Amino acid sequence: MEGILGRKLGMTQIFTEDGTVVPVTVIEAGPCVVVAKRTLERDGYTAVQLGYLEQKSHRMNKPMMGHFQKGGVPPFRVLREFKATPQEVKELREGQAVTVGIFQPGEKVKVTGRSKGRGFQGVMKRHGFAGSRDSHGARYHRTSGSIGQCTFPARVFKGLKMPGHMGNRKVTVRGLEVVEVLPEKNLLLVKGSVPGPRKGVLIIRKEGKE
Amino acid sequence: MSEELIRAIESRYLRDDLPDFKVGDTVRVYFRIREGDKERVQPFEGVVLRFQGAMNRRTFTVRRITGGLGVERTFPFHSPRLEKVEVVRRGKVRRAKLYYLRERMGKAARVKERFYTQGNKK
Numbered sequence: 181m182e183g184i185l186g187r188k189l190g191m192t193q194i195f196t197e198d199g200t201v202v203p204v205t206v207i208e209a210g211p212c213v214v215v216a217k218r219t220l221e222r223d224g225y226t227a228v229q230l231g232y233l234e235q236k237s238h239r240m241n242k243p244m245m246g247h248f249q250k251g252g253v254p255p256f257r258v259l260r261e262f263k264a265t266p267q268e269v270k271e272l273r274e275g276q277a278v279t280v281g282i283f284q285p286g287e288k289v290k291v292t293g294r295s296k297g298r299g300f301q302g303v304m305k306r307h308g309f310a311g312s313r314d315s316h317g318a319r320y321h322r323t324s325g326s327i328g329q330c331t332f333p334a335r336v337f338k339g340l341k342m343p344g345h346m347g348n349r350k351v352t353v354r355g356l357e358v359v360e361v362l363p364e365k366n367l368l369l370v371k372g373s374v375p376g377p378r379k380g381v382l383i384i385r386k387e388g389k390e
Numbered sequence: 391m392s393e394e395l396i397r398a399i400e401s402r403y404l405r406d407d408l409p410d411f412k413v414g415d416t417v418r419v420y421f422r423i424r425e426g427d428k429e430r431v432q433p434f435e436g437v438v439l440r441f442q443g444a445m446n447r448r449t450f451t452v453r454r455i456t457g458g459l460g461v462e463r464t465f466p467f468h469s470p471r472l473e474k475v476e477v478v479r480r481g482k483v484r485r486a487k488l489y490y491l492r493e494r495m496g497k498a499a500r501v502k503e504r505f506y507t508q509g510n511k512k
Contacts, residue, residue, distance in 0.1 A: 189392040193447055195403050199422065199471030206396050367395060378392065 181282045182263040183385030184210050185232035186368065188293065190378050194359070194369070204359050207291075207368040209384055211277040215251045215259060217269050228264045228272055231256030232381070251275065258381055281363045288387035290354040293376035297348030307341040351375040355387060403446040405468050413438050413488060414481025414501045419452060419465055420473035431473050434463055437501055440487040441467075453491060455499070460492065480504040 186209030193203050212230035220226055235257045237245060248255045251274040264272070272278075283289065303309045303324040312320045324343070328336045353374060360369040374382060411417050418435040436454030439462065443449055448467040453460060465472060481501035491499050 187392075190396050192396050192400050192445075194399065195446070195466075195468070195470055197470070198424075199469050201466060201469070206392075206399060208392070208395070365395065365398075367399070369399070 181228070181268060181278055183289075183383060184262075184278055184280065184282060185212050185230055185258055185260055186210060186280075186382050186384055187233075188374055188376055188378055188380050188382055189367075191373065202359060202371055203373075204369045204371055205374045207370060207374070207382060207384065208366055209280045209283075209368045209382075210366055211279045213253050213256070214272050214274050214276045214278065215248065215253050215256065216274065217272065218261065219269060220266055226264055226266045226269045227261045228269060228278075229259055229261050230278060231259050233257040260383060262385070279363060280361050280366055280368050283358050283361050283368060283384075283386075285358050285360055287358045288355050289358055289370065290352055290385050290387050291356055291370065291374045292350060292352040292383040292385070293374060293380050295347045295349055295351045295375045296377050298346035300344065301346040302343045303341065306343060306346045309341075397445065400445040400447075403468050405472075408467070408472070408475050409477055411438060411475060411477050412481075413440060413486060414483035414504075415477055416479040416481065416501075417452060418476040418478055419463075420475070421465060422471040422473055435478065436461075436463075437481065437488065437491065439489070439491065443467075453488075455495075458495075 186207045189206040189208050191203065191205050193201050196202060210232065212232045214228055215231040216229040218225055218227040218229070231248075231253060233256060235255045237255050240248070240255045245255065253275050298305070302322050304311045304322050309324060311322045312318055314321055324341070327340055327342070353372070356374070357371040358368065359371050361367075362369075368384065370384075376382065415438050416436065417438055418433055420431050420433050422429055423432050434452060434454070436452040439451040439453045441448065441450045446468045449464050450467055451462055451464045453462045455461070480503060482504035483501060488501070491501075
């Protein structure tokens, strides 16, 4: 299996045997349930759709309920496709659980989540601009400065870094190391930080080979 | 719920073999350090200036004067590299953080000793 869905619980630190302190994010990952399968014959590729976080059936609309009934599984709040080999697709059944057991300590993973929303932010916070001096008569503090030239090109270039909405977008952090897997508690300890707030839904995928 | 799961992970690393020492006490800390690929234990003696943090993130800072210069070292309380801690002297202080010692030298930087007698045990 390529990956699993989970939720960020928070960060802490742990000691290795030689006493080094390792900062870790604790992720509650799975158990996810196979809701549907994509096969080579029908879809042209192979993948598995996983469901995470069960939902009350009255919160689902009829088309979605039909989808879940087809797989013979309860409704889920989060659905997500993961790559799988044809072999794995053949072996997995709808309703089967996928757990953190698919990860090994030492493995590298990438974690995708929705970053914390920061609202409308200026150019210093959003893009790390230096700003201008605060004192000595300066009346120009946190603004961006010039945004272009004059008669030529007579316009502002697209994609110029300007103030605007910051955060609340999809962010993927790559190359995080799996420090520990606790299958009995469905917990995953990953070295370093991960996007999003606590309880934010995450997609944890294995890092492909370099 | 999530807090408890993190607590459970943190509590695996807690140590209860260290003696009970407080801010103001003079302690001798035996800390294992690595030099190249050799390991040795380095003692560090001084006054406990503060405790900071909770659970396995707890640290304490020890201050000593060497050659007229104050040196402070912060140790992770629950680190496996902490070989042992010896309490040299119990101090009597009225603050949780002894930052005022930093501005004092010599005689002024002393901490009153705390004596335990029967019936006067805290």
